[in-house]
Each structure stands twice: as C-alpha cells, then as structure tokens.
Amino acid sequence: MPRIPAVPALLALAAIALAAFALALSAGSVAIDPEAVLHALFAPGDSTQQVIVRELRLPRAVAAFAAGGCLALAGALLQVLLRNSLADPYVLGVSGGAAAGALTMMLLGAGAWLVPGGAFGGALASTAIVFGLARGRGPWSPTRLLLTGVVVAAGWGAVVALILSLAPEAQLRGMLFWLIGDLSAPPATWSTLVALALALAAALPFAGDLNALARGDTAAAALGVDILRLPWLLFALSAFLTAAAVTTAGAIGFVGLIVPHAVRLVLGNDQRVLLPASALTGGALLLIADTLARQVAAPAQLPTGVITALIGVPTFLYLLRREHR
Amino acid sequence: MTQPLLAAYGLGVTIAGNRVCSGLEFAVMPGECWAILGRNGAGKTTLLHTLAGLRTPAAGTIELHGKPLAATARRDVARLRGLLLQDDSDAFPATVLESVLVGRHPHLSRWQWESAEDMRIARDALAAADMAGTEARDVRTLSGGERRRVALAALLAQQPRLFLLDEPSSHLDLSHQLSLLERLAAAVHRDDKALIMVVHDVNLAARYCDHALLLADGEAVAGSAQELLTAERLSAVYRVSLKAVAGPRGNLFAPD
Numbered sequence: 001m002p003r004i005p006a007v008p009a010l011l012a013l014a015a016i017a018l019a020a021f022a023l024a025l026s027a028g029s030v031a032i033d034p035e036a037v038l039h040a041l042f043a044p045g046d047s048t049q050q051v052i053v054r055e056l057r058l059p060r061a062v063a064a065f066a067a068g069g070c071l072a073l074a075g076a077l078l079q080v081l082l083r084n085s086l087a088d089p090y091v092l093g094v095s096g097g098a099a100a101g102a103l104t105m106m107l108l109g110a111g112a113w114l115v116p117g118g119a120f121g122g123a124l125a126s127t128a129i130v131f132g133l134a135r136g137r138g139p140w141s142p143t144r145l146l147l148t149g150v151v152v153a154a155g156w157g158a159v160v161a162l163i164l165s166l167a168p169e170a171q172l173r174g175m176l177f178w179l180i181g182d183l184s185a186p187p188a189t190w191s192t193l194v195a196l197a198l199a200l201a202a203a204l205p206f207a208g209d210l211n212a213l214a215r216g217d218t219a220a221a222a223l224g225v226d227i228l229r230l231p232w233l234l235f236a237l238s239a240f241l242t243a244a245a246v247t248t249a250g251a252i253g254f255v256g257l258i259v260p261h262a263v264r265l266v267l268g269n270d271q272r273v274l275l276p277a278s279a280l281t282g283g284a285l286l287l288i289a290d291t292l293a294r295q296v297a298a299p300a301q302l303p304t305g306v307i308t309a310l311i312g313v314p315t316f317l318y319l320l321r322r323e324h325r
Numbered sequence: 326m327t328q329p330l331l332a333a334y335g336l337g338v339t340i341a342g343n344r345v346c347s348g349l350e351f352a353v354m355p356g357e358c359w360a361i362l363g364r365n366g367a368g369k370t371t372l373l374h375t376l377a378g379l380r381t382p383a384a385g386t387i388e389l390h391g392k393p394l395a396a397t398a399r400r401d402v403a404r405l406r407g408l409l410l411q412d413d414s415d416a417f418p419a420t421v422l423e424s425v426l427v428g429r430h431p432h433l434s435r436w437q438w439e440s441a442e443d444m445r446i447a448r449d450a451l452a453a454a455d456m457a458g459t460e461a462r463d464v465r466t467l468s469g470g471e472r473r474r475v476a477l478a479a480l481l482a483q484q485p486r487l488f489l490l491d492e493p494s495s496h497l498d499l500s501h502q503l504s505l506l507e508r509l510a511a512a513v514h515r516d517d518k519a520l521i522m523v524v525h526d527v528n529l530a531a532r533y534c535d536h537a538l539l540l541a542d543g544e545a546v547a548g549s550a551q552e553l554l555t556a557e558r559l560s561a562v563y564r565v566s567l568k569a570v571a572g573p574r575g576n577l578f579a580p581d
Contacts, residue, residue: 083416083417084416085416085417205435205436206435208430208433208435208437209430211427211430212427212430214416214417214419215413215415215424215427216410216413216414216416218374218379218408218410219410219413219427221379222377222379222403222407222408222410223403223427223428223430223431223483224399224400224401224402224403224404224430224431225399225430226399264417264418265418268418268419268420268423269417269418269419269423270423272438
C-alpha cells in the first residue's frame with residue numbers, strides 16, 4: 001500500500017475543489033464561460049451575468065461545499081471515535097434528530113429562522129441521547145454506541161413519518177425535498193464555511209492523538225492520550241458539524257460515510273491528512289453533486305441528496321471491492 | 326544511589342470488588358526483569374495496567390522514576406514506560422510502518438511530524454522484532470504472530486525505560502519467543518532499562534526474570550526469583566504439583 005505524500009495529495013484535492021467551484025459557477029440554464037465567471041466575481045458592476053454568478057450560483061456553491069465538508073469531517077471524527085468505518089452522522093441518528101427538529105418547526109409553521117434552530121437543537125439532543133445512553137455508568141464502548149445510534153436513528157425515522165402523516169398537503173413536498181437533502185435555497189452559506197473552518201482548526205491539534213486512539217482506547221492511554229476527555233471533544237465537534245450541515249443543506253446522506261472511507265483507502269488513515277482531506281473531498285463531492293442536481297433534469301431541479309446517493313453507493317462498492325482484491 | 330524505575334508502596338488493587346493485592350511493596354531497579362505469575366483471573370493484567378497508570382489503585386501509591394505516577398503528566402509517563410497489550414485489534418487499514426510509528430506519539434509535539442530519525446527508529450524496531458521488509462504491508466493481512474511482533478516493534482519504537490508486557494510470548498513460535506525475549510532482556514541489561522511481564526510459561530519466567538510477583542487468592546508476593554520461583558511456591562500458586570528438573574540453564578518446572 002504505497003501512500004501518496006500528504007502535501008501533494010492535499011494540493012491535488014484543493015485543485016479538484018477549485019475545479020468543482022469553477023464548474024458550479026459556469027454551468028446552469030445560462031452557461032457562463034470560466035473567464036466570464038472570474039470577471040463576474042472580481043470585476044465591479046452588476047450585469048445579468050454578474051448577478052447570476054454572485055447572487056445565485058456563488059452562495060449555493062459555497063453552501064454545498066461547506067455542508068459537504070462538514071458532513072465528511074463529522075463522519076471522519078465519528079469513525080475514529082467509534083473505531084468503526086460504518087459510523088456517520090446518519091447512522092448514529094444525529095441527522096435524524098436534526099431532521100425531526102426541523103420538520104417539527106415546519107409543521108408548527110415557524111419562521112425561516114426557527115427551522116435551522118430546530119435542526120440544531122435536534123442534532124444536539126440526539127447526540128446527547130445517544131452518547132448518554134450508550135455511556136451509562138460504564139466506559140465508552142464503540143459497539144454499544146453504534147447500536148444505540150442505530151436504534152435512536154430508527155426512532156427519529158418514526159417521528160419523521162409521524163410528522164409527515166400529520167402535515168398538510170401543501171407542506172408535504174417541501175418537507176420531502178428537505179428530507180432528501182436540498183440546496184435550492186440554503187438559509188446559511190458563508191457561516192457554514194466558517195463553522196467548517198473552525199471545527200477543522202479545533203480538530204487538527206488532536207489529529208496525532210486520534211492516530212493513537214484509532215488503535216484502541218487502552219493503546220491510546222498507554223501512549224499518553226487523555227482518553228476521558230478526547231471522546232467528548234470528538235462528539236461535540238461532530239454534533240456541531242452535523243447540525244451546521246443539516247441546517248444548510250437538509251438531511252443529505254452518504255457523504256459522511258463514504259468520503260472518509262474513500263479517502264482512507266487512497267491516502268491511508270493518518271488523521272493529520274485524513275481530516276483536512278475529508279473536508280476538501282466532502283465539499284467537492286457535494287458541490288459536484290449539486291451542480292449535477294441542477295443540470296441533469298433541467299429545467300427541473302433534483303434534490304441533491306438523490307445525486308449523492310447515486311454517486312456514493314457505486315463508489316463505495318467499488319472501493320470496497322478494490323480493498324479486498 | 327540508583328533510583329528505582331518503578332516502586333509500589335502499600336499498593337492495593339481491586340477489580341469488580343475482588344481483591345488482587347493489598348499492602349504490596351516492591352521496587353523495580355534498572356537492569357531487572359520481573360515476572361507476574363498467577364492463575365487465570367488472578368488479576369495479572371489488572372495489576373499490570375495499574376502499574377502502567379491506566380487504572381487508579383484502590384490504595385497506596387506507585388512511583389515512576391521517583392515521582393508519584395498519579396502526579397506525572399501523561400506524556401512523560403508514556404516516555405518512561407511502554408505497555409504491550411494482551412491483544413490488539415486493527416479497525417482500520419494501516420501499513421506495518423504506520424502502526425510502528427504510532428509508538429513515537431509520546432515523543433512528538435502536537436504539530437510535529439515524524440522525522441527521518443523517527444523513521445529510522447521505527448525501522449530499527451521492526452528489524453529487532455524480525456519484521457524487516459514488511460513496512461508496506463497492511464497489518465490486517467498479517468498472521469497473529471506477525472501482528473504480535475509489529476506490536477512489539479511499536480513498543481520498541483516508543484523507547485520506554487520500563488517495558489510492561491502482557492503475555493509477550495502469546496501467538497509467537499518457540500524461536501521468536503526466545504529471540505524476542507532475549508533481545509528485550511539484553512536491552513534491559515545493556516541500557517539500564519527494566520521489564521515487567523505477565524507470563525504463563527513458568528520456564529520462560531525462570532529463564533529471563535530475576536524477580537517475580539506471585540498472585541494468588543487476593544494476595545501478591547514480591548521477591549527475587551531464587552526465593553519465589555521454586556517448585557513449592559509455584560505449585561501453590563497454580564494448584565498443580567510441579568517438580569524442578571535440572572535444565573541446561575537452571576531449573577525447569579514440569580508437572581508431576
């Protein structure tokens with residue numbers, strides 16, 4: 001398993017992310033060539049092209065990139081925490097909690113600001129429930145945590161079904177789009193990117209500790225890692241990231257599960273590389289998926305979550321096969 | 326006067342309400358090899374983890390290189406003592422070299438990457454564990470014995486002064502049991518390190534250890550090998566009748 005060196009790998013991923021941005025800003029019902037995109041971004045004026053790029057496409061692209069990065073980073077952190085590459089905000093019920101919170105607010109007819117608030121509250125509550133129950137009086141146990149997460153996620157699924165069955169016809173379509181994951185009108189853009197940057201900055205100093213933690217609690221403790229406090233940091237950060245992502249893009253699946261796994265298969269499990277690489281890859285993936293969602297059935301727009309699932313599932317299966325060859 | 330690398334004063338250890346030892350006093354000096362012997366469930370691993378600072382003792386204090394263990398920073402502890410776990414699992418793919426480099430963790434600051442020197446230490450450790458040439462293999466494709474040797478290499482790369490080993494010979498074939506313990510014992514004598522190992526093979530203990538901790542019925546006895554590694558004492562610990570037979574290097578113990 002020869003490894004690609006860290007710096008070239010991260011630079012290549014950054015280049016891919018930039019290319020994804022260029023594509024997202026130029027593609028659409030009005031095609032704008034890359035040169036005109038640069039002009040629209042940086043030159044003064046407010047021509048139609050400039051308005052389309054700056055006010056329609058850029059916020060949506062930033063929101064997609066940031067939400068994808070948040071989900072992938074949350075997944076990467078949860079996977080080390082639980083030492084299980086199946087862990088992800090979706091599987092653990094964090095996204096489910098956020099969805100239930102947001103839909104409750106929609107059902108109550110709350111204002112635009114309360115929907116993201118509900119999502120945030122739901123994500124935090126769900127994380128607290130999962131980790132509180134799984135911890136009990138004993139030590140952290142990855143298996144128990146994962147099982148509790150799966151059960152709680154199923155519970156949120158029921159709550160969401162209940163809300164959908166109570167919702168009036170007029171609200172149903174919006175709710176369903178939101179559930180699948182939709183970026184057509186992101187309520188937050190730059191703030192999500194800031195959240196991603198902050199969380200990455202908070203996690204990176206502990207990346208070395210995470211490398212030790214990946215070998216097991218006791219092994220990490222024997223190497224001098226604080227295994228009582230580190231899990232709390234990980235789960236607080238992943239709840240924060242999931243809430244930020246779900247608030248921005250709705251409940252988009254697969255990114256948190258697939259991206260860290262794919263990055264790990266190609267670049268290895270060194271968390272100092274894996275965490276930033278996951279954030280970049282997750283961002284680029286969701287940005288490309290969202291661009292496709294706008295284009296594939298134009299003029300109709302597909303929910304972004306459908307595209308991530310359509311890209312994600314075959315990729316995951318291919319990587320899994322490659323690993324076991 | 327030389328300072329003990331590890332000392333226990335009035336040490337009491339319990340697990341799930343069962344006493345492992347109480348009022349235990351001993352000091353491990355540089356250059357010494359200790360064996361922890363006892364029946365299954367006697368609390369050997371629990372005692373070893375307590376000595377490593379991973380568990381709080383029920384009573385008494387442990388001093389690591391003259392400083393109370395509980396008051397020493399985690400990183401400093403991890404530079405002084407290394408622990409080979411009874412078994413380890415690999416949840417994620419990793420190369421052999423990456424697994425060994427994790428042993429350098431206590432020597433790296435938060436933003437530091439492994440240097441060429443760390444790489445050299447890791448490769449030397451792999452060679453010492455007879456795993457040279459496997460650097461690029463995925464640890465999950467290794468056999469049980471090979472994984473054990475990688476774990477041992479990670480411990481060597483940690484470069485502790487005190488080796489705490491939980492059944493180091495498990496999964497290893499006879500030649501590796503002998504060669505690796507030989508190497509560790511040589512390092513202990515040459516570099517003024519020390520070693521404490523939980524071991525089931527009393528003959529391995531007798532071959533390499535000059536001191537022993539015998540665990541039986543909630544009490545632990547510490548002392549020299551001469552005094553404790555006798556047929557009479559060991560028969561009482563294991564509740565099996567053992568006889569000492571003259572071997573090429575001292576006595577061997579065999580069941581009656």
